[in-house]
Amino acid sequence: MGQDTVQGTVRHMGPGTAPDMGSGMTRTRRLAAVGAIALALAWTGSGCTVIVSGPNTVSDEGGGDPLTKPFQRMIAIPPQKTWGPNETIRGLQAAMAVYADDPSILPQYLTPAARAKWTAEGPVTVLEDQYEVVPPPPREDAETSLKAVLKGRWVARINEDDAYKPTTGKWEKTYELVKTPQGGYLVNDLPPGLLLTNADVLRSYRPTDLYYLNRGTRSRLVVDRVRLRLKTSESFAQTVLERLLKPPTEALRGAVTTSLPPSTKIESIGSSEERVVINLSGLLDRSAEDALSAQIRHSLNMNEIAKGRVIEVQLDGEEFTTDRPDAVDEWLDDSGDTAYYVNKGAVHYLGKDGPAGVVAGAAGEQRGGYSDFAVSKEHNGGEALVAARTSTGISVAWLRHDGRWQEVIPGTDLTPPTWHRDGSLWTYDRKKAALLRYDPVRGPALERIQAPNLADLDVTRLRIARDGVRVVVTTGKNTVQIGALIGEGTATTLGNFQLLTTTEVGDEIVDIAWGDDEHLLVLEESKAGQILNEINVGDGETTGVPLKDRLKSVAAVDGRILAESEGGTKVWELDQDRQTWTAKIEPEAGQPIFPLG
Incomplete structure (x- = not known):
């Protein structure tokens, strides 16, 4: 039997249902079942009792009820006395794929000693579908035991808390196989946890x-x-x-x-x-x-x-x-979607069709020396605050007629300001290795927030998500990490950091922006040109956004994406088709902004 044989069959299942070959099947399902059985008989005739998965599968749509999710269930079979090392290892992997539904098959692949030690507990390892089983070299004692190596490419890990963590690189494992008196082999040692292919995960798991x-x-x-x-x-x-x-x-x-x-x-x-x-x-x-x-x-x-x-x-x-489905829902409020942009240091409103006027107060006046603007959520019936970085610190101004710029966080090496949904302003002091919070509403005192994981890192950006919990941090030129604000009030700590993405050596992160609670936009300068990716911070799923011009910055909220290009200093908006960029303002306009994010 060939190396690519799969030790199992795939069946479409609805939750709470069993494979149904009875009179309730539709004609389409009957034909699919006949195809699957024919394939099974064909492979049995080749000397391998294997039902092969393929396009001809038994299908059950689960009754069409969205409370259920139809899926494909693979049926594994025990090891066969005619199998060699290759078939045995592949059969073992198929048994792992069905273990949650049928835990009786996998132990049959193990010796008594291995069976006594093995547990399914632990992270799930996910490999690419195409993996290789390397046969052992000839040995004198091959009649009793031998070793085979499974080699593949690592796709992800599913942790015990159900978190999906993408990963890359080569993966291999050596298995000791023991010859049985009846023929065939058993695995003599199996590390804890399950080994699945990407197809197994796509078939049996759902992003939730x-x-x-x-x-x-x-x-x-x-x-x-x-x-x-x-x-x-x-x-x-x-x-x-x-x-x-x-x-x-x-x-x-x-x-x-x-x-x-x-x-x-x-x-x-x-x-x-x-x-x-x-x-x-x-x-x-x-x-x-x-x-x-x-x-x-x-x-x-x-x-x-x-x-x-x-x-x-x-x-x-x-x-x-x-x-009720028509009830007013404010539980995912993003605190405003008003768009702004900057022209010669003055903050302007951006309408759907272009410029929509200058903001009130000092923030609407042209001036030099101000950069990295950020706008808060609205306060007091519609008023918002804008923050900007200068050579001596971070200043804020109310967007109202009597609003005046006031420096509230001093420092000569601060990251660009970011607003929390509670109205507080945050930045990281790179010289003092300190995370700072200023609350213009509750009090003027400058607070230092514990962030022990950042102490030895080269923090270059820090932005709080609109949910008020997640925080994205870039370190150096090419690494993006996601953390979370733990606790409340003076007991708040920034922790739980996990790597989201990193670029190749020599590449650089140009800008980042929160799109919504789950997605982060990452603008990267690579050797081949610029790349704009939208990354799900929960599982690393990445979608590329096509680019037309070279960009300097991005801003987003609720699926709407704005960007500032280098050439001509224009503000662009990505159309809903996610393929076309439309020029909104040109020239002498820059840094599009949405509240928070």
Whole structure:
């Protein structure tokens, strides 16, 4: 049997269903089943009892209910006495792919000693689909034991908290195989955890957005992306909500909270065409029913579950809260989408069709020496603050007629200013290795925030996301990290740092900007030219944005992207087709700005 043989078959499954070959199948599904069986018989005739996956698969659409997610289930088979090392290792990998659904197959590939030690607990290793099993060299004792090497390219790791972490590089593992008296081989030592291919993950896992609460006022949801495995024993809605009852991933640990206490249990989930009913038990807080409703609604709807239906949450069978799809939702408020730009040091409004006037006060007056402007969320019925960096520090001014520039953070080597949604202004003092916060509303005192992970790093940029929790930091010229603000008030700490992306040696990060809660725009100067990527900070999924001119800066909010080009100093906007840039202002305009981000 050839090296590329797959030890298993793939079947489309709906959660809570079993493979169905009975009279309820549609004609299309019957034909697919016949094709799959024919392939199985063909391969059996070649001496390998293997059902091969392919385009002819049994399909089950799961009834079309968005509470479920149809998926493909691979059926693995035990090791065969006619198999050599190659088939055995590939069969072992297939058994790992189905382990969550059928844990009985994998132990049959292991010797008693290996079976006693192995556990599925631990991170899941994800490899590219095309991997190689290198056969062992000839040995005198090959009749009893030998070693085979599995080589592949590393794609990602799925941590035990369900976080998906992309990675790259070569991966290989040596397996000791023991010959059995009946023929065939067993694996004598297997490290903890599962080894899956990328196809396995695409087939059995779904990217899923969970929603928790930011700390403080708790008036804002924070998204946490995970990879959840689809289960035959429950609906996808059940899977999502069960995971929502658990703590967030490590990236947000200590930075967010929840309205669902640890005692909460899901008793049942029912649905009709117009309503989804979720019955919970536990010590739910009546004062947090709006937050609870928002967490559940967004965790279901953002994953295309229950969309457009009324969501009723019950407590022990009695109505607790009901959420209607047409209700006003402020739980993902981004605090304004007014666009601004800068012309000769003066801040202007940018309308949909071009310039829309200068802002009020000193910030609207032309002046030199001011750069890296940032605008806060609106305060006091519509007023906002603008901050800018000068040679001696960071100054702020209200965008109103009596607004005047005032230096509030002194320093000659500060990162560009960034606003928090609570109205505070932040920067990093590179000389003093200090993260600084200034709150113009609550008091004039300058606070130093603990950020121990940044002490020995060359911090070049720091920007707070609009959710008020995540923070992006660039270090040096080519590394981007994502952290989170942990705790509240004077106990706030910046931590939980994880690498998001890094460029090749010699390349450079030109600018970064938050697009929304999940996505960061990264403008990179590479040897081949400029690259603009939109990266999901939860799982590293990256989408390239086509460029026309060379850019100096970017700004974004809710899918709208503005940029400043080098040539002619124009402000551009990316059309909704994500392919075309339209000139908004030319010339002598620059640095487009949205509030926060």
